[in-house]
Amino acid sequence: MIRSITRQKSEEEIDHLLDGLGRVFIIGCGTCTTLTRTGGEPEVRAMKERLSGQGRLVTGDMVLPVACDNLTGEALEEYGQQIDQADVLLIMTCAFGVQTIARQLEKMVVPALDTLFIGKENGIGQFDEICTQCGTCVLGETVGICQVTSCNKGLVNGHCGVTNNGKCEIDSEKDCAWTLIYNRLKDLGRLDSMRTLQKPRNHQGEPSPGKFILSA
Amino acid sequence: MISSFKKALESGKFVVTSEVAPPKGTNMEKMPHHIELLKDKVDAMNVTDHQSSVMRFPSLGGALLVKEMGGEPILQMTCRDRNRLALQADLLFAASRGINNVLCLTGDSVILGDHKEAKGVFDLDSSQLLAAIRRLEKGKDLGGNDLDGSVSFCAGAIVTPEADPIEPQLIKFEKKIEAGAEFIQTQAVYDLDNFKQFMEYAKQFPVKILAGIILLTSAPMARFMNKNVAGVNVPQELIDEMASAPKGRALDKGIEIAGRMIKRIRDEEMCDGVHVMAIGREEVVPDILSAAALI
Ligand code: SF4
Ligand code: SF4
Numbered sequence: 249m250i251r252s253i254t255r256q257k258s259e260e261e262i263d264h265l266l267d268g269l270g271r272v273f274i275i276g277c278g279t280c281t282t283l284t285r286t287g288g289e290p291e292v293r294a295m296k297e298r299l300s301g302q303g304r305l306v307t308g309d310m311v312l313p314v315a316c317d318n319l320t321g322e323a324l325e326e327y328g329q330q331i332d333q334a335d336v337l338l339i340m341t342c343a344f345g346v347q348t349i350a351r352q353l354e355k356m357v358v359p360a361l362d363t364l365f366i367g368k369e370n371g372i373g374q375f376d377e378i379c380t381q382c383g384t385c386v387l388g389e390t391v392g393i394c395q396v397t398s399c400n401k402g403l404v405n406g407h408c409g410v411t412n413n414g415k416c417e418i419d420s421e422k423d424c425a426w427t428l429i430y431n432r433l434k435d436l437g438r439l440d441s442m443r444t445l446q447k448p449r450n451h452q453g454e455p456s457p458g459k460f461i462l463s464a
Numbered sequence: 465m466i467s468s469f470k471k472a473l474e475s476g477k478f479v480v481t482s483e484v485a486p487p488k489g490t491n492m493e494k495m496p497h498h499i500e501l502l503k504d505k506v507d508a509m510n511v512t513d514h515q516s517s518v519m520r521f522p523s524l525g526g527a528l529l530v531k532e533m534g535g536e537p538i539l540q541m542t543c544r545d546r547n548r549l550a551l552q553a554d555l556l557f558a559a560s561r562g563i564n565n566v567l568c569l570t571g572d573s574v575i576l577g578d579h580k581e582a583k584g585v586f587d588l589d590s591s592q593l594l595a596a597i598r599r600l601e602k603g604k605d606l607g608g609n610d611l612d613g614s615v616s617f618c619a620g621a622i623v624t625p626e627a628d629p630i631e632p633q634l635i636k637f638e639k640k641i642e643a644g645a646e647f648i649q650t651q652a653v654y655d656l657d658n659f660k661q662f663m664e665y666a667k668q669f670p671v672k673i674l675a676g677i678i679l680l681t682s683a684p685m686a687r688f689m690n691k692n693v694a695g696v697n698v699p700q701e702l703i704d705e706m707a708s709a710p711k712g713r714a715l716d717k718g719i720e721i722a723g724r725m726i727k728r729i730r731d732e733e734m735c736d737g738v739h740v741m742a743i744g745r746e747e748v749v750p751d752i753l754s755a756a757a758l759i
Contacts, residue, residue, distance in 0.1 A: 401584060418576065439631075
């Protein structure tokens with residue numbers, strides 16, 4: 249399953265964003281940010297304690313089941329009064345949730361998390377970014393390993409220079425995408441596809457902001 | 465116009481190139497000094513482009529300076545900082561000022577440099593940049609539009625003969641040649657028997673090869689490269705030889721080794737020339753060349 253992967257912003261940044269806003273309502277999410285332990289029940293509780301400790305008034309808190317769902321509007325209605333009393337909503341969901349909530353309420357919103365990537369869970373507690381929805385999928389050239397996302401430079405013509413024992417030059421914890429691709433193509437006897445000189449990528453497959461309307 | 469570097473490559477002589485690094489800032493003391501020192505002793509000088517992702521005076525500006533001072537520049541261009549519009553524009557500008565040699569590099573990741581929050585561009589890669597150059601020469605830009613006025617370049621790229629595994633590196637090498645590389649500068653080579661093997665393979669391609677020579681300045685520096693620079697392998701004998709130098713004479717030893725290697729590459733006609741990188745010690749390049757009996 250794909251998940252929205254988040255990391256909590258630093259306390260300094262959150263405090264800065266809340267500067268001058270004394271009454272806060274906190275919203276978490278029961279789906280992705282619960283899984284990543286960035287905005288589930290325990291994290292919302294800890295945030296509440298920290299903010300209360302600073303002398304702020306936490307007017308209430310809630311953990312939405314799925315913050316990015318359109319039903320979020322109805323769920324928020326239940327807490328109407330506590331939300332009304334707040335100067336600001338501090339939101340511990342991913343940015344999809346933040347925007348969904350902001351669209352429902354005429355209220356100042358502050359994200360408590362940074363949304364890092366849409367990731368796939370590849371093991372307990374491990375999430376990897378494997379597709380950045382580039383709009384012009386080139387997976388066919390690499391038999392299923394995304395060079396656009398998994399290579400730090402998004403290179404389509406092979407390794408950047410030399411890799412560091414199969415790891416990316418930016419981080420010895422991250423695999424070099426082109427080493428993975430090379431090994432896979434070699435195993436499948438398809439190295440020839442690495443020999444093809446690829447044209448520059450089309451970065452405007454779907455110019456941002458993406459929009460898709462189902463035709464009738 | 466055919467560049468003098470291209471003529472040198474085609475003449476069959478043993479070609480020597482070196483490197484100058486633009487300053488961090490506008491202090492123009494060192495670079496002109498290095499250019500002055502080297503311009504008549506080498507066939508061309510690479511001007512580095514924000515090497516290691518560290519922001520500096522631009523390579524295009526440095527190449528212009530080399531040109532103005534009567535030297536022969538090789539403009540290094542990485543794909544890290546400019547998209548295809550900016551790269552093509554800079555190539556047009558370079559051509560208009562008589563800068564006709566380009567070394568195409570993909571470039572290091574932004575994160576390794578001194579502006580860690582910057583956006584890495586990588587709209588093109590080194591082989592696509594080579595292909596772009598060949599296309600500009602045919603009078604078309606990458607958008608397929610006609611150009612007013614012609615350009616002509618001597619374009620090259622790099623290879624790492626000691627990469628492990630070597631196969632993906634060789635695939636990329638062949639792609640660079642297919643894309644239009646006329647010359648290839650190698651990453652530093654120290655084990656010349658290995659390098660000879662690489663040349664056995666490389667000789668079948670229509671491309672000139674310049675062996676990369678990085679000056680060793682001390683035994684710890686050699687060990688550091690072995691540990692931290694992928695694709696560089698300084699054999700233990702050379703490290704021992706560096707370590708055997710009397711105190712304060714390590715640099716002389718490094719010069720002697722570099723000179724000896726260049727001489728052997730030339731005497732045994734291993735490849736078409738050398739690219740000497742003295743990394744911060746450009747002033748000793750003439751000493752290396754005289755140790756190699758080239759000047
Ligand atoms: S090329 Fe990569 S980023 Fe683009 S759509 Fe395919 S998997 Fe996703
Ligand atoms: S080391 Fe591999 S993954 Fe990292 S930038 Fe280079 S080619 Fe891409």
